[in-house]
Amino acid sequence: MFFNNFFLGCILLTLFGCGSSDIKASPESDKSSRANEKIFELNLVDKQISDQGGVAKIFKNTHSCKLSVELFSSYGKETYDFNFKSSKLKTTNHSTYKYVNGIVSYGTEDDKELQELMAEPKEKTTELNEMELIKEEKVVGNKNKKIAEEFQYYLSQFPTDVILKCE
Structure with a gap:
């Protein structure tokens, strides 16, 4: 009986320590908890930008902001991660996915971009909403005019006071 109580006491002492107040979170862990603080979110269906679903979010960290779209x-999804500061685009990660069990290709051979997005018939059973990555690119600054225009368009959908938080 004494041994059980002694053993339990040792476990509790190990788990909860001696109540030392010298233990604090490191500055790195404090920074990482603020690393991607969401400051605003838009429903793109409500803004009538996407009728199939979509969201745009702005995250702020210590050095810059990220606009995630x-x-x-019906073919899949497209994502953008725009990293910026003071409304100036630094880098963009752009990805395009298609549903594995999506629409069977019926486009013409000339429409290669549309055919890339269409799923091909599969013999094996897959998850209903499973997607596969078909295109991924990383762009620095405004080197890709289309992506720079997309950034300006989505950024313009946010209230000015939210954008000013990224100065």
Whole structure:
């Protein structure tokens, strides 16, 4: 009986320590908890930008902001991660996905971009909403005019006071 109580006491002492107040979170862990603080979110269906579903979010960290956009369509989804500061685009990660069990290709051979987005018939059973990555690119600054225009368009959908938080 004494041994059980002694053993339990040792476990509790090990788990909860001696109540030392010298133990504090490291500055790195404090920074990482603020690393991607969401400051605003838009429903792109409500803004009539996407009828299939979509969301745009702005995250702030200590040095810059990230505008994350996710758009859904009947073919799949498209994502953008725009990293910026003071409304100036630094880098962009752009990805395009298609549903594995999506629409069977019926486009013409000339319409390669549309055919890329269409799923091909599969013999094996897969998850209903499973997607596969078909395109991924990383762009620095405004080197890709289309992506720079997309950034300006989505950024313009946010209230000015939210954008000013990224100065």
